[in-house]
Amino acid sequence: MVDYIAFDSTQALEYVKNQTNFFAPDAELTCYEFGDGNLNLVFRIHDQQQHSVILKQALPYARCVGESWPLTLDRARIEASVLIRHGEVCAQTTVKVLHRNDTLAITVLEDLGHMHILRGQLCQGHTYPNLAIDVADYLAKTSFYHSDFYLSPAQKKALVKEFTNPELCAITEDLFFDDPYHRSERNNYPNELQPHVTALQNNSNLKLAVAELKAKFLSSPQSLLHGDVHTGSIFVDQTNTKLIDPEFGFFGPIGFDLGSFIGNLLLNYCAQHKRAVELPKRRDLHAYLLNSIQTCVAQFEKTWLQLAKTQTRDLALQAPGYAERFINQVLRDAYGFCGTELIRRTIGLAHVADIDGIENLRARVEVQQQTLLLGEQLILQAPQCDTKEDLSQLLLSLLL
Amino acid sequence: MVDYIAFDSTQALEYVKNQTNFFAPDAELTCYEFGDGNLNLVFRIHDQQQHSVILKQALPYARCVGESWPLTLDRARIEASVLIRHGEVCAQTTVKVLHRNDTLAITVLEDLGHMHILRGQLCQGHTYPNLAIDVADYLAKTSFYHSDFYLSPAQKKALVKEFTNPELCAITEDLFFDDPYHRSERNNYPNELQPHVTALQNNSNLKLAVAELKAKFLSSPQSLLHGDVHTGSIFVDQTNTKLIDPEFGFFGPIGFDLGSFIGNLLLNYCAQHKRAVELPKRRDLHAYLLNSIQTCVAQFEKTWLQLAKTQTRDLALQAPGYAERFINQVLRDAYGFCGTELIRRTIGLAHVADIDGIENLRARVEVQQQTLLLGEQLILQAPQCDTKEDLSQLLLSLLL
Structure with missing residues (x-):
């Protein structure tokens, strides 16, 4: 060696x-x-x-x-x-x-060189019919089979140790939950956005909700996450979808991966206001993205509940209705984490090409205002939603 | 070596x-x-x-x-x-x-041989003026200083690994959360209790609430717990209190230790209906035990919030109001875990001398009926309580 x-x-x-x-x-x-x-x-x-x-x-x-x-x-x-x-x-x-x-x-x-990285494709206005279902399938199966529902407590505890990932988690802890909500040298946004950033950083209810999300990220080892499900970590073609790059993997809250994915679709959604100049094309893309989010959430929930119904090994967690309750909380978490992704990609260190690729500053700032507002409202309002329908309704009301 | x-x-x-x-x-x-x-x-x-x-x-x-x-x-x-x-x-x-x-x-x-084990002393009707404050102090300080509020994420992750304790946790997982709610060879109760046990095991709302508590026990590494705070793990005299025997220690939900302690005081409270034959003495003991519970909870909350206010190092968790929200949830959890302690000590494998020492079967079964009912209602109703006052009110309404 x-x-x-x-x-x-x-x-x-x-x-x-x-x-x-x-x-x-x-x-x-x-x-x-x-x-x-x-x-x-x-x-x-x-x-x-x-x-x-x-x-x-x-x-x-x-x-x-x-x-x-x-x-x-x-x-x-x-x-x-x-x-x-x-x-x-x-x-x-x-x-x-x-x-x-x-x-x-x-x-x-x-080698997945015959496929394409999703982010670039979405930026160019391409769509992928199987994307939502495939990602839902991946998130549901990987999270169910590494959860307390399926693993014995001893297996799970051993895996939590094996996948302790402090240095990479620290990057997420800082960039998602700390920097955007405080003055930080790592933050990165145009001056034009300063009033909005100041308002956000002074919003004490928002900071309270972000504290809840950070506490979950720190101390909720529900399952083995990918840890970095953005649209740059997904290869696609018209039939297949492949997740790559889980170096941020660790045992964390299941909603984090789903929320990151939805967040990246929403970043693209907001960017399309300025990217897709022609209205019919823009409408199509918006419809595709919204539909993908709803399909992904619904399919994730459905697959998870199906697995829980037939394959839950833990005696107590087999209690009728518990998996439904658990997944409802996962979905609330997901929309909250989605909000933190929208905000940190707008004003934090690491941006997305969907938005940064918009050359006109004024257009870009308009998009950034929308992603900030959307992120803020999702973080604040998701905890009050009871079901995935309520969450979907919330999202629509914020977008339309 | x-x-x-x-x-x-x-x-x-x-x-x-x-x-x-x-x-x-x-x-x-x-x-x-x-x-x-x-x-x-x-x-x-x-x-x-x-x-x-x-x-x-x-x-x-x-x-x-x-x-x-x-x-x-x-x-x-x-x-x-x-x-x-x-x-x-x-x-x-x-x-x-x-x-x-x-x-x-x-x-x-x-050697603490000059002190006494609390359980035996309570059974004999002795009281200890500093007990509640001392235990509150212990639980607040040990849990705050090993939580995400104080430790860096890297320190905490290393400690979670160090204190992974699968075999001892498995005992708690089985005895607290599984056995009492299902038919199990390890369960241990008199025939006279069977109708009550059957009703409890058929209560689907109860099993749902117990699933929530078990999921927290499995996947909520909030702090380094003692893991076994019953009245047999506490030495007392008129001035001092000493916790011993934390071999069940691990990173778990903070409310578990507080709930175990309250649960053991309540087991003694119920037993005193038959132990303290003279009414004035019984009233005194009941008042002492109830007062100890309320003092312990209030002091725990107060000390925790004081520590959080002055010593929280995590930036996001410093959000004003977050520690209060966090501790409110810890208290709800504590009353829930307390309920599981009452039930498992009544019908599970390991009983307490407070109740098993009541020689008359009929008297013992009456006490056991009360501990079962009390445990059940605490588990079911604690999640709906907003504050420690609501929780205290709930407990009083169930006891008086």
């Missing part, structure tokens, strides 16, 4: 050639690095017959900032382990791990 | 003589075993000058059942570590650890 070194393309190629058997021994391999994410190196290694794999390697720092922001290599272990566990219960929508090496912080993955 | 062996009195004496320096080298020591608990060996080692220490050793099985019920020695590590951490923030009410040896599953403790 060698110690960690950060690979260049040649080393990545040699590693795959010598340490795996994906390619024929005499295959002529090519390798290039194309990572555009914030944190890691990503290599594609392919032969002349259109066979290819992805080699992902964590760096001991955050790539987008540099060596001044050290970041644990342990995230590669977490990511590979989450993918393997999620793949066991939802293979169809989880990128496949072909090989792992935790010392080198390497994961070799199936 | 030697491997584990279970000590006899001679070995316990030799260990203290050779491995510690509590006694002068030439001291003439005596040792006897007097453990009457369910799980462990307990030795007292003393010299001729009235110096003494307690050596507690875990056995690799539950003492009350025998070798057929294996039980992890790791509980000795947990117990010593909880005592040390709790002692750091509340030395006055935590028994002092003098020495530990995790391999031998040994903890050497200060």
Whole structure:
């Protein structure tokens, strides 16, 4: 076992050639690095017959900032382990791990280069008919099978330990729940937004509701989350959907993943006011996005309750009606976390291309005003909603 | 380092003589075993000058059942570590650890032989003026300083791992939340109680509320609990109170410890209907117990909020009003957990001497009917109470 070194393309190629058997021994391999994410190196290694794999390697720092922001290599272990566990219960929508090496912080993955990253596609106005159902299926199955309903308490406690992920969780804790609601050097928004940011930071009811959400993020290990379900972590084509990049995985509140996903669809929804210039196209996209959210929530709930009905192993949690009550709370949480995603992507450190790609400042600020307001109201009002219908009604009333 | 062996009195004496320096080298020591608990060996080692220490050793099985019920020695590590951490923030009410040896599953403790175990004293009708305040102080300080309000997320996550305690938690999970609500061989109650037990086990609203409580016990690591705060885990005299035996310690819902304590006072309250034959004495004891509960809850809340106000380090959780909201939920949880303690001590495996010591069967069954009904109503109605005043009102309405 060698110690960690950060690979260049040649080393990545040699590693795959010598340490795996994906390619024929005499295959002529090519390798290039194309990572555009914030944190890691990503290599594609392919032969002349259109066979290819992805080699992902964590760096001991955050790539987008540099060596001044050290970041644990342990995230590669977490990511590979989450993918393997999620793949066991939802293979169809989880990128496949072909090989792992935790010392080198390497994961070799199936190449999804024939598919597209969802965010870019949505920005360009493309739609995907199976997206909502597939994501719902992934979120329901991965969360049910790692919850107290299904795992024995001893299994679950062991997994909670295994997936303790303090450094990556700290990023979420800071960026989602602290920075946007206080003055912070990491915040990032145009001056034009300052009055709205000031109002938001002075809204004590909002801060109270955000405290509730942060407390849940900190101390509610309901299931093994992906931890970063934004539209940049999802590959799509017209038939398939694949989740990637769960390096933020940990045992947390189930609503967090669903809320992050909905939040990203809503960020795109708001951006389309300025992106989709033609009204019919805009209406179509808005209808698609809203419909996707409603379908995803409904399908998530339905699948979860079906699993709970037939596969709950915990005796007490089998009490009739309990799963329904549990999932209603998960949905309320989801809309709340969705609100924090809308806000932190607007005024926090990490933005989304959906909005930042709008070149006209005034148009962009208008969109940002909407995402802030929408986020604020979802956080404040979701806790009062009893059912998914109420939550859907709330969302519609805020959008239409 | 030697491997584990279970000590006899001679070995316990030799260990203290050779491995510690509590006694002068030439001291003439005596040792006897007097453990009457369910799980462990307990030795007292003393010299001729009235110096003494307690050596507690875990056995690799539950003492009350025998070798057929294996039980992890790791509980000795947990117990010593909880005592040390709790002692750091509340030395006055935590028994002092003098020495530990995790391999031998040994903890050497200060001898509290000049004090009395609370349960026996309450059964005999003795009262302790500082009890409520002392226990409140212990519960507030130990839970605040190990919560997300005070610890950094990274510290807390490391401690959650360290205090993962699956085998002991499983006992609570089974005995508190499963057995009493289903047919179980471990349940233990007289035939006369069967109609009441059947009604309880058919009460679907109750089972729904118990599922909520179990889910919290499983997945709400709010703070480092004692895990077993019954009146047999508390030493008292007229000035001091000392908590012992936190081998069930783990990160769980804060209300569990407070609820267990209140539950044990209420078990005694109900038992006094038949124990304290003379009405004036009974009234005094009832008033003392009720007053202790109210004082304990009020003081717990007050101390917690004071600590939260001045020492909360988490930025989001500093939101004005959040600590109040958090503690209100903790109190609701506490009354709910209290209800599960009343029920499981009545019809589950492990009873309390307060009730089982009532020799007349008919009198005992009457008390058991009351504890069942009280437990049931607390579990059902506590979630609807907004404040500690509402909770107190609820309790009074059920008792008077």
